[in-house]
Amino acid sequence: xxxxxIINLIVLTFKSAVPLIFAALGELVVxxxxxxxxxxxxMMLIGxxxxxxxxxxxxxxxxxxxxxxxxxxxxxxxxxxxxLSLLANQVATGLALTIFGIGLSAxxxxxxxxxxxxxxxxxxxxxxxxIPILGPLLFNHDPMLYLAVAAxxxxxxFLYRSRGGLILRSIGExxxxxxxxxxxxxxxxYLAVMFGAxxxxxxxAYLSLVLTPQWQEDMTAQRGWIALALxxxxxxxxxxxxxxxxxxxxxxxxxxxxxxxGVSFSSxxxxxxxxxxxxxxxxxxxxxxxxxxxxxPAALGKPFHASD
Amino acid sequence: xxxxxxTKWALGLxxxxxxxxxxxxxxxxxxxxxxxxxxxxxxxxxxxxxxxRMAMEKALGNKIKVTTVGPVKEGADAERxxxxxxxxxxxxxxxxxxxxxxxxxxVAKRYKKVTFVHVSGYKRSKNVSTVFARLYExxxxxxxxxxxxxxxxxxxxxxxxxxxxxxxxxxxxxxxARAVNPKVQVRVIWVSSWFNPGKERQxxxxxxxxxxxxxxxxxxxxxAVQAAQARKKFAIGYHSDMSKYGKTAHLTAATHIxxxxxxxxxxxxxxxxxxxxxxxxxxxxxxxxxxxxxxxxPAKVQAMVKKRQAEIRAGTFHPFQGPVKDQSGKVVxxxxxxxxxxxxxxxxxxxxxxxxxxxxx
Numbered sequence: 229x230x231x232x233x234i235i236n237l238i239v240l241t242f243k244s245a246v247p248l249i250f251a252a253l254g255e256l257v258v259x260x261x262x263x264x265x266x267x268x269x270x271m272m273l274i275g276x277x278x279x280x281x282x283x284x285x286x287x288x289x290x291x292x293x294x295x296x297x298x299x300x301x302x303x304x305x306x307x308x309x310x311x312l313s314l315l316a317n318q319v320a321t322g323l324a325l326t327i328f329g330i331g332l333s334a335x336x337x338x339x340x341x342x343x344x345x346x347x348x349x350x351x352x353x354x355x356x357x358x359i360p361i362l363g364p365l366l367f368n369h370d371p372m373l374y375l376a377v378a379a380x381x382x383x384x385x386f387l388y389r390s391r392g393g394l395i396l397r398s399i400g401e402x403x404x405x406x407x408x409x410x411x412x413x414x415x416x417x418y419l420a421v422m423f424g425a426x427x428x429x430x431x432x433a434y435l436s437l438v439l440t441p442q443w444q445e446d447m448t449a450q451r452g453w454i455a456l457a458l459x460x461x462x463x464x465x466x467x468x469x470x471x472x473x474x475x476x477x478x479x480x481x482x483x484x485x486x487x488x489x490g491v492s493f494s495s496x497x498x499x500x501x502x503x504x505x506x507x508x509x510x511x512x513x514x515x516x517x518x519x520x521x522x523x524x525p526a527a528l529g530k531p532f533h534a535s536d
Numbered sequence: 537x538x539x540x541x542x543t544k545w546a547l548g549l550x551x552x553x554x555x556x557x558x559x560x561x562x563x564x565x566x567x568x569x570x571x572x573x574x575x576x577x578x579x580x581x582x583x584x585x586x587x588x589r590m591a592m593e594k595a596l597g598n599k600i601k602v603t604t605v606g607p608v609k610e611g612a613d614a615e616r617x618x619x620x621x622x623x624x625x626x627x628x629x630x631x632x633x634x635x636x637x638x639x640x641x642x643v644a645k646r647y648k649k650v651t652f653v654h655v656s657g658y659k660r661s662k663n664v665s666t667v668f669a670r671l672y673e674x675x676x677x678x679x680x681x682x683x684x685x686x687x688x689x690x691x692x693x694x695x696x697x698x699x700x701x702x703x704x705x706x707x708x709x710x711x712x713a714r715a716v717n718p719k720v721q722v723r724v725i726w727v728s729s730w731f732n733p734g735k736e737r738q739x740x741x742x743x744x745x746x747x748x749x750x751x752x753x754x755x756x757x758x759x760a761v762q763a764a765q766a767r768k769k770f771a772i773g774y775h776s777d778m779s780k781y782g783k784t785a786h787l788t789a790a791t792h793i794x795x796x797x798x799x800x801x802x803x804x805x806x807x808x809x810x811x812x813x814x815x816x817x818x819x820x821x822x823x824x825x826x827x828x829x830x831x832x833x834p835a836k837v838q839a840m841v842k843k844r845q846a847e848i849r850a851g852t853f854h855p856f857q858g859p860v861k862d863q864s865g866k867v868v869x870x871x872x873x874x875x876x877x878x879x880x881x882x883x884x885x886x887x888x889x890x891x892x893x894x895x896x897x
Contacts, residue, residue: 236745342578488723490892
């Protein structure tokens with residue numbers, strides 16, 4: 229394997245991790261606030277189609293990204309109203325959101341099937357991108373990839389270094405206690421769901437604006453579910469979300485690389501690996517019950533009403 | 537009072553007459569239904585069936601009335617849909633995906649007067665025919681194009697699942713490429729999905745990263761063509777003419793053409809003379825065709841490919857004509873012989889020139 233080949237494969241791995249990073253970091257914040265939104269796949273698809281429509285009609289990828297976020301937030305509000313205001317079951321509503329997102333995105337995307345766009349080009353960071361090896365590896369990517377890394381720092385800082393993050397986490401641990409302290413539980417959960425949706429939308433948009441770039445029905449191909457698994461795999465830690473996303477991304481690329489080199493293993497088995505790894509992690513952390521309790525939000529999935 | 541009763545009678549008669557009239561009209565018109573597995577989109581498997589349907593409508597005009605249903609999931613849902621179509625008076629039903637095979641046969645047992653055509657399956661009955669295209673003929677020709685256009689002598693192939701249909705395509709492509717350029721290697725990546733643009737794109741990029749400069753695919757999206765266009769390499773489309781996704785990259789495509797077959801069946805059913813059976817048609821039957829050559833393909837290459845195409849049409853050349861060797865060098869078709877349909881339908885090995893082992897499952 230030549231040096232250029234290795235760099236190429238690592239860059240491909242980074243790229244395939246981006247949708248997972250966006251969606252999983254978003255879902256992480258949602259779950260940290262105590263809400264389980266299983267609609268990630270649906271929101272990603274809505275983001276993918278809205279982003280693509282935005283980019284095609286205005287010619288600007290950045291408008292596309294904004295539309296992706298806005299559209300995903302809009303559909304997530306259905307989920308938020310149902311589960312947070314009307315206390316519907318979060319699991320059922322989240323699943324419904326996914327099914328709704330698949331159908332709706334196919335419907336509104338129909339006239340845009342087969343359209344092509346330029347796609348987001350890499351931004352080489354001046355000077356830094358000229359460093360041998362490290363330059364092409366780290367400093368010659370598309371803006372959305374940089375944004376995903378920035379989102380990681382932003383989310384980590386917010387959750388563990390800011391007052392807002394502390395409040396959000398406390399709501400996720402015990403909404404009664406947070407409510408007793410006077411924090412607006414429902415309002416903060418609304419904001420968390422909207423943030424998660426915007427991130428999921430961006431994750432989907434990365435597929436339709438950068439990775440492919442085109443709109444196709446159901447093009448996320450279960451990445452939303454992998455993102456959900458990733459949050460559990462990461463035991464609700466942003467840094468482990470990043471490692472997990474790269475690991476899952478690398479699995480695909482290594483699989484493809486090995487195949488084209490003539491090494492073959494069962495591709496069905498490989499497709500199950502992310503889920504399998506998540507189960508292994510769950511088993512591992514379940515040995516030490518204290519460890520899960522430390523990171524999993526205690527109020528995850530539980531509805532809250534101020535009268536409780 | 538009396539006049540009231542008379543008007544009622546008159547109305548009743550008129551209504552009955554109208555019903556009889558429309559029923560009569562419906563009988564004269566053949567009702568045809570299509571079951572699609574995906575949305576039509578604007579390229580790919582279902583899109584080609586859509587084109588076939590349009591060609592049939594154009595040929596037969598108002599003698600037929602066509603309904604299409606899709607996307608329909610393969611499995612239990614399909615049976616419900618097909619049953620409903622049969623119950624609502626469709627006399628000819630095309631089910632256009634492999635997974636519709638058993639549902640089609642099940643419904644056909646109940647509706648003996650309805651003619652069914654299942655695309656890509658192998659189970660038939662008195663009123664269920666099967667049809668498929670000898671796409672390997674097109675694959676061989678596109679392989680020739682790729683073999684002459686490559687500079688790196690590495691060709692990339694993205695496969696969905698290692699089943700005989702896909703393997704046959706890879707082998708025909710490889711044989712075509714090596715017939716014009718014996719140094720060619722074909723590298724294969726399986727993406728375990730008929731349709732996953734993200735993965736198809738990644739697989740394309742992985743192949744390009746390893747030196748492939750012509751890429752083709754046996755999957756349903758246009759991602760490979762787009763990847764080649766973005767990386768300034770060449771691509772060969774599949775199912776549909778995908779030139780709009782790769783203006784300079786798209787060399788040609790191996791495409792399915794269903795129109796003439798659909799028209800033939802509909803005409804026969806209208807005349808009451810359709811006999812159920814199997815059709816495996818190729819270039820000569822107009823069921824497989826190459827998409828127009830892209831601007832990058834030199835006239836010399838085009839001429840060579842067209843000559844071979846004419847030979848396949850005339851039956852003087854067969855893509856799997858001996859000597860054909862498998863990867864281990866074993867001769868699977870001796871010189872002077874051509875492979876029969878049986879072994880072609882069950883093909884489970886790579887020919888010489890394909891890199892790597894065939895995955896077991």
